[in-house]
Amino acid sequence: MATESAPAAETVYVVDDDTSVRAALDRMFRIAGFAVKTFDSPTAFLSHNHDAAPCCAVLDLRMPALDGLALQERLREAGRMLPVVFITGHGDVPTSVRAMKTGAIDFIEKPFENEQIIAAVRRALDTSRDSVHAREQRAALEGRLKSLTSREKEVFILVAQGLLNKVVAARLGTAEKTIKVHRGRVMEKMAARSLAELVRIAERLGLTK
Amino acid sequence: MSDGAARGNKTRSNTVAASVNAETLRRHEAASFEAFLDELAAAFVRVAAPDVDSEIDNWLKRLVEFFDADRDSLTQLTPQGLLVTHSWARPGYELATGTDEAALPWLAARLRRGELFVFSSPDEIPAEASNERLLAQRLQIKAHVSIPLMVSGSVIGALGIACIRHSRRWPPEILQQIRLIGTVFGNALARKRAVQEYLQLSRALEHAGRVAAMGQLASSFVHEINQPLGASLTNAQTALRLLDAPQPDLAEVRAALEDIAADNRRAGDIVHELRRFLRKQQPSFTTMAVGELFEAVTRFVAPEARSQGVEVCVDAADGLPDVLADRVQIQQVFVNLLLNSFDALYAEPPGQRRVVLAAAPAPSDRVAVSVSDSGPGVPEDLRSSMFEPFVTTKPDGLGIGLAIAHTIVTAHGGRLAYSDARDGGAVFAFSLATAAQDMHGD
Numbered sequence: 001m002a003t004e005s006a007p008a009a010e011t012v013y014v015v016d017d018d019t020s021v022r023a024a025l026d027r028m029f030r031i032a033g034f035a036v037k038t039f040d041s042p043t044a045f046l047s048h049n050h051d052a053a054p055c056c057a058v059l060d061l062r063m064p065a066l067d068g069l070a071l072q073e074r075l076r077e078a079g080r081m082l083p084v085v086f087i088t089g090h091g092d093v094p095t096s097v098r099a100m101k102t103g104a105i106d107f108i109e110k111p112f113e114n115e116q117i118i119a120a121v122r123r124a125l126d127t128s129r130d131s132v133h134a135r136e137q138r139a140a141l142e143g144r145l146k147s148l149t150s151r152e153k154e155v156f157i158l159v160a161q162g163l164l165n166k167v168v169a170a171r172l173g174t175a176e177k178t179i180k181v182h183r184g185r186v187m188e189k190m191a192a193r194s195l196a197e198l199v200r201i202a203e204r205l206g207l208t209k
Numbered sequence: 210m211s212d213g214a215a216r217g218n219k220t221r222s223n224t225v226a227a228s229v230n231a232e233t234l235r236r237h238e239a240a241s242f243e244a245f246l247d248e249l250a251a252a253f254v255r256v257a258a259p260d261v262d263s264e265i266d267n268w269l270k271r272l273v274e275f276f277d278a279d280r281d282s283l284t285q286l287t288p289q290g291l292l293v294t295h296s297w298a299r300p301g302y303e304l305a306t307g308t309d310e311a312a313l314p315w316l317a318a319r320l321r322r323g324e325l326f327v328f329s330s331p332d333e334i335p336a337e338a339s340n341e342r343l344l345a346q347r348l349q350i351k352a353h354v355s356i357p358l359m360v361s362g363s364v365i366g367a368l369g370i371a372c373i374r375h376s377r378r379w380p381p382e383i384l385q386q387i388r389l390i391g392t393v394f395g396n397a398l399a400r401k402r403a404v405q406e407y408l409q410l411s412r413a414l415e416h417a418g419r420v421a422a423m424g425q426l427a428s429s430f431v432h433e434i435n436q437p438l439g440a441s442l443t444n445a446q447t448a449l450r451l452l453d454a455p456q457p458d459l460a461e462v463r464a465a466l467e468d469i470a471a472d473n474r475r476a477g478d479i480v481h482e483l484r485r486f487l488r489k490q491q492p493s494f495t496t497m498a499v500g501e502l503f504e505a506v507t508r509f510v511a512p513e514a515r516s517q518g519v520e521v522c523v524d525a526a527d528g529l530p531d532v533l534a535d536r537v538q539i540q541q542v543f544v545n546l547l548l549n550s551f552d553a554l555y556a557e558p559p560g561q562r563r564v565v566l567a568a569a570p571a572p573s574d575r576v577a578v579s580v581s582d583s584g585p586g587v588p589e590d591l592r593s594s595m596f597e598p599f600v601t602t603k604p605d606g607l608g609i610g611l612a613i614a615h616t617i618v619t620a621h622g623g624r625l626a627y628s629d630a631r632d633g634g635a636v637f638a639f640s641l642a643t644a645a646q647d648m649h650g651d
Contacts, residue, residue, distance in 0.1 A: 017515075018436045018440070020436060020437050020440035020468065020471070020472050020475070021436055021439060021440045021443075023443045024439075024440040024441075024443035024447070024465075024468065025443060026465070027443075027444065027447050027461070027468075028443050028444075028447045031447050031450060031451060031461070032450075047519070059266060110435050110439045111435070111438065111439050111442050112439070112442075112443075113372070113446065114443060114446040114447060114450070134534060
């Protein structure tokens with residue numbers, strides 16, 4: 001099988017206290033074309049600031065001091081949402097269920113085939129990529145929203161609710177013509193090519209409630 | 210009878226004279242039998258369990274001599290039936306061998322009821338005991354006594370004494386007391402059996418303790434062994450994948466193979482250590498370095514220490530002499546003490562769970578060793594009983610860890626002692642002999 005390269009910026013974080021396992025996983029992911037960073041303890045991983053690029057973590061569910069699950073919870077608390085692939089030695093069902101609920105992508109039970117864990121990591125990176133993309137888009141939209149004046153924002157919210165220009169003008173106590181101008185500027189600033197698109201953007205920004 | 214003797218004719222008076230003579234002999238024999246029994250009872254009161262067999266052999270010979278008989282034997286009831294376990298015969302006479310219960314059903318039934326069986330001629334054997342009669346005739350037994358061996362009311366076997374050269378009578382004075390021999394022998398055998406069973410039980414307990422400690426460690430072991438195995442599998446598959454490339458990176462393949470070899474050795478070491486721990490063996494004293502001993506022990510408990518977040522420190526003085534101990538047993542002592550400490554540290558905050566293995570020179574060429582922890586110590590009310598078996602504070606504990614440790618330390622000529630650590634934790638200490646001390650001892 002040829003080495004299919006994943007985009008270079010996508011990193012697999014391997015956190016395992018066992019030197020042998022860490023080295024083997026490092027080699028495997030490297031050969032599979034991923035960028036790899038290894039950590040010998042959950043604490044070391046927590047103190048590392050990973051960037052916003054797509055990434056995922058491979059954690060041993062059973063580690064001393066701070067086990068994989070606790071680490072995952074700490075990451076969530078710190079607002080570092082990254083998909084996690086757990087390696088488990090004993091198919092512990094309740095623990096697995098708990099981990100799944102807190103957002104684990106996959107469970108790989110030891111002993112595992114390389115292809116199993118590589119596939120799991122690919123899925124995790126897909127998820128990460130999607131959420132990075134969504135995060136970026138949302139950040140862009142929020143930036144655009146900020147560029148609106150307060151009047152424009154009022155118009156945006158009312159228009160997004162499907163109200164006619166006439167009704168909006170009445171609500172805001174101004175002329176329909178003025179509303180038309182505001183609406184044109186909102187469309188422009190929010191980069192919406194149609195009213196439908198503008199409504200979708202408002203939905204994504206949570207402005208339609 | 211004396212009136213008739215004074216009055217009677219010659220024949221009669223001769224008979225009376227003979228009978229008086231026999232009477233004297235009888236009295237004399239009865240008196241000396243009493244002394245004989247006193248001596249026998251006294252001998253068996255003193256005898257230690259391992260010497261019971263040779264003492265019985267000794268008294269079988271003396272019994273034959275006392276009764277001017279020719280051979281005797283001791284038969285025990287076993288789950289397999291009747292079994293001759295001790296016997297003695299005058300030179301030139303065959304030793305009694307196995308008694309087949311089916312061959313002598315009448316006698317066996319009688320003995321099982323705890324009844325004596327005596328004859329002074331095979332003709333006295335009842336007609337229904339035809340097998341017994343045939344056997345006595347075939348072996349030319351002229352007189353015989355069978356005495357049941359009794360232990361607190363139950364029959365555990367029989368003692369048989371046979372006269373072959375000539376017959377003899379069994380006067381009531383003798384028969385009244387002869388049962389006492391059965392009781393003395395019976396109790397001695399029962400005592401020996403109890404001691405044997407006790408020893409077997411304590412060996413079994415010691416083994417069980419080791420197995421119980423293993424159970425605690427088993428899941429850690431599974432994890433510990435799965436690590437190198439898993440790493441090897443990953444590396445092997447990576448190496449195969451590398452070899453699939455048009456121009457394989459051989460340096461990387463080599464690195465993967467080297468890691469596989471190292472992980473295999475690591476797994477092998479763990480299995481080896483485990484087997485050594487599980488093996489049930491007789492104590493065998495060898496010299497070993499304290500450092501080596503501590504290293505083996507800490508390696509053994511490392512998985513458990515890690516999973517419970519306990520830091521294990523070693524504090525051994527420099528230049529300690531080698532100690533003399535049974536490697537497996539003394540490791541068992543340390544493992545039991547360490548696992549107890551780990552449990553005691555459960556309630557301590559992480560980062561403050563600390564156990565110290567220490568060794569220092571001690572007087573009279575010994576080495577003082579100890580296991581101390583930063584836990585809460587042993588509760589006051591447990592201190593007097595904690596070394597006894599089945600005393601535990603753990604909901605699922607068997608309570609034999611400390612008892613085993615105590616037994617082993619005692620067998621090593623030491624004394625396992627408890628004291629409070631300065632900061633309130635527990636200290637278990639004892640001392641070990643050194644090779645130097647052993648040489649002085651010789």
